[in-house]
Structures are given as structure tokens and as C-alpha cells.
Amino acid sequence: MSVQDNAKHWMPGVAPVAVVMISLNEAHNMEAVLSNLKGWAQEVFLVDSHSADETVDIALRHGVHVVQRRFHGFGDQWNFALRELPITAPWTMKLDPDERLSNALKRNLTDAMQRSAAEGFTMQRRLWFMGRPLPVRHDILRAWKTGRCRFSDVLVNEHPLVDGAIAHVAGDIEHHDSPDLEHWLHKQNKYSSAEAIAFVAGTGLAAIPKLLGNAFEKRMWVKRHFFRIPFRYVGVFCYYLFLKGVWRAGKVGCIWARLRSDVYRYREYKVTEMRLTGRRPGATVSGCGRPDARVPQFD
Template sequence: MSGRPPISGVVTTFNNASTLDACLASLAFCDERVVLDSGSTDATVEIARRHGARIATKPFAGYGPQKQHAIDLATHDWILLLDADEHLTDAGREAIELELRNARADGYRLPRQEWLFWRWAHPHARGNWQLRLFRKSRGRMNTVPVHAAPVVDGDRRDLDAPFRHYGEPRLADRVDKVNRYSSGLVVHKRQGGVRGIGMRILLQPTLAFLKLYIGKRYFLDGWAGFFAARTHAFYTFLKYAKLLEAQRSSDEPTLRS
């Protein structure tokens, strides 16, 4: 769109052939699309090439470092960062194009609409706001090992530019992800220090369930919303339970033969 600065659409990939086409198609308005692949064995790279994306390959270095490397490859200052299983809506594209003609901030949080097992979240459910549009010169990825996200040194705003996340289609896939992610956070949380772990184990899962089921209105999504809120509560339980387990295990005496 005339009058706005150029945008780099940035995506990291690994075996995302089932969702990458929709992702890159939604970024067609960007002035370049950068895809950093970590060794896909399916049609991911072929799909990226078909969309005219600039493709690079790098072994997976962790969520944050991998995304940061992809951002560093971008030519333009404005970055629109999506995961390969996400896509920008038409309304989101229009909002971004309009806003950047006279940008009021250095970074923007956008509302993410979730796929809940077999349906998209209800239109009146609240989106998960995430910072995905930002100036490369003012932002970079944080160091959280699993939930790495951009941080911006400058003004931030919420922009009603929706994007969609095609999450796990099966409950088993969701439980597997919950297990992997909760394990990935243990070292990070031990380094940062967490107080009151026992109370967190007892209280936080219930609060996490209520935050989604009531606060984000997942009750509007029937059983799909209930499953999503309940597995999120289970994730909250696991990340603190595994942390307590790790602490207790390190206190055990070393067994010698």
C-alpha cells in the first residue's frame, strides 16, 4: 500500500507443510517473506519456494534464538512475525496497512484467534494478544526457552489486526505439547527462582482454568473450550510440579555402588 513503510514477514519452519501455505499466502502483502527452516523433510521448503519466499536453513537452536536469527535475516525494519501454523486475516492485513501509514508505536500486540481441537473459537471469545508487529531496530526476542516472544524498547500499542492459530487438532497432540513445554521451562524457572511452589501447585491450575474458561469466554465454545481450558490448567500444574520434582531430586543424596 502506498504511503506505508516496507514490511518483512518472518516465519520459522520445521515440517509445516500442512499449514505453511495459508501462512505465507496471508503475508503476500509484505514486501518480502523470510522463511528460516530447520531441516524439514516434508514439502515445507517447496511450499515456501512456490510463494517466492527468501529461504534460509539453520539447525534448530531453541525457539528464541531461531526466531531471532530469522528476524536478523530480514531486510526491512518493520517485522511481522508469525509461526508457520498461524495466518493473518484479511481484516488484520487491512488494519496493519492502515496503521503503518502513520505508525503511533514501535511495536503492536495483535489478537490471536485459536483453533480449539475441532472448531475456531467463538467470535465473542477473547483473543490472546501477542506482540507480533514491531520495528527490528527497537525489538528482539527474549530469552524464555519455550514461550519466547519479542520485546520492544519503545512505545507499544494494541492493534485490532486479528490473526489465527491453527493449534493441535487432537487432544493427544495437545497433551504431548503440554508435556514437552512444561519440561522445557524447568531449567529456566530454577534459574529465576520461584517462591511458594507448593501453593502454586495447589492454586494456579484452578486460576488458569478460570482465566480461560470464564475470563476469555471459552465457555462459549462448548466441550472444545472446556478441553482447551482444562489442558491449560494441566500445563500449569505440570510446570510447577516438575519444578518441585527437580528441586527435590537435586536434594537427594548421590547413590554409589
């Protein structure tokens, strides 16, 4: 593990919690997320997968404890973080660089960590898209007593597994999903490829799928059998548009619902391609390289 040699250190905040993030090229989020945590988190850690932008520079400038490690999968990276980082705070919280904690959630979490007998906490995450909040919220498990959690060892869509009682804390995590549509499409393309690879390998489920199980097990059941459901993409679009109510966000909500159904479609097409060709989706080379000295150059 890399050793950080930096004079600046994170100034401990009022909450007895270590916030842990993983990153790859998240410079566009780092200033905002670290400003959001200032004065609140006791410790902040970052496991970076060798970013090519200023992610590490910004984190170090704010006094974050940074290590770097090659990315092998989301579950693997999070288990490394919980196993190897020198966390001293009594509580640990998972946060993504594109997320922000509301003031109400900060207050309620601080109080719960000091008073509750629970081993972990769920909270609501609200999605933002194209700079607008969507009426899409879901409960997520994001905080636990240090040492009481491990992650499902999956390539993508990892899930925290906490030993002990779980309580709910009121307040929102705001999920600012990508700075623009170009970034969003690129990210979803990568995620759908990872999900397709995991599906073909039979390792894409974070829990045992059960039609009559809890909410998470039911979701895994739908995920396993999704490709067999008739009119599935129309169903996904209508589910988000009407049942989740994103129509209330106007045109932005309709665009998001359509794009979400498209991402499911991309995953299925990639699974089909892999089964036909026997090849995994490959990394696409993009951008300009350096001039090649073997050939003439022109402006």
C-alpha cells in the same frame, strides 16, 4: 548462514513488511499460512530447524527466503533471525506457521505502517481449538520497525522488546492451535519440558516479575510464585472456563480449559522429577527404524 539458490522469488505484496517465521515440521501449516500472506507481505522469511517433512519444499515453492539453523531456544532463534536475515522492508512482523491474519488486520496494519509514528504494534490473537474459535483473545506485540526489536533470550515463551512507542491495531490473528489433539498433546509435552528446564535453571522469565508492575510483569510474578498458590489447578480451570468465558464454546471450550490446567500440572511434576533425579527430561524415540540386517526379518 545457508544461501538459497532458487529461481522462484516471493512476489511483493501491498504491505511494507517482512514476515518472519521459524519452523520445525510445519508442512501441515505452510500452504495455508503462505496463501494467507500472498499479495500482502513485501517479504517472507523462514528459519527452519532441519524439518523432516516437506516444510522447506513448500516454502521454496512459494518463493520464501529459507535458511536453516539448529534450534538452541526460541529467544536465541528469533534474535538470530532479526540479526542475520537480509530484511529490506521498513517493517518486520513475527508470525507462527499456525497463525492467520484476518482481512481487517491486514488492512489496518498496512494503513498503520504507512501513517503511524509508532515504533511497534500490538494486535489481538484469537485461539482456535479442534477447528472451533474460542472466546480467548489477548494482546500481543508482533510488528515493529525493522532494526528496533530484540527478543528476550529465554528457552521458551520469548518476548519481543521494542525500542519506542507502541500502538494498537484492530483486527485478529487467528491461532489455529494444532491440526488435531495428538499433535497438540505432543507439542504441549515438549513445551512443558522446556518450561520446567528453564524454571529449574532460573531462566524461565522473560521480564522482571512485579506484582504491581504492568500486565506482563504481573504475569511473570504469578508464573514465579505459581507453585505456591493453593488450589492452583482448579483456579486455572475456573479462570479459563468462567473469567475467559470458554464455556461459551461448549464442550470444546471445557475440554480446552481442562487441558490447559493439565499442562500447568505437567510442568510442576517435571520440575519435581528433575529436582529428585538431577536429570532433565529426555527426548523420546518414536516410530519405526530401518530393518537390522543382523537379525532375521519376517513380514
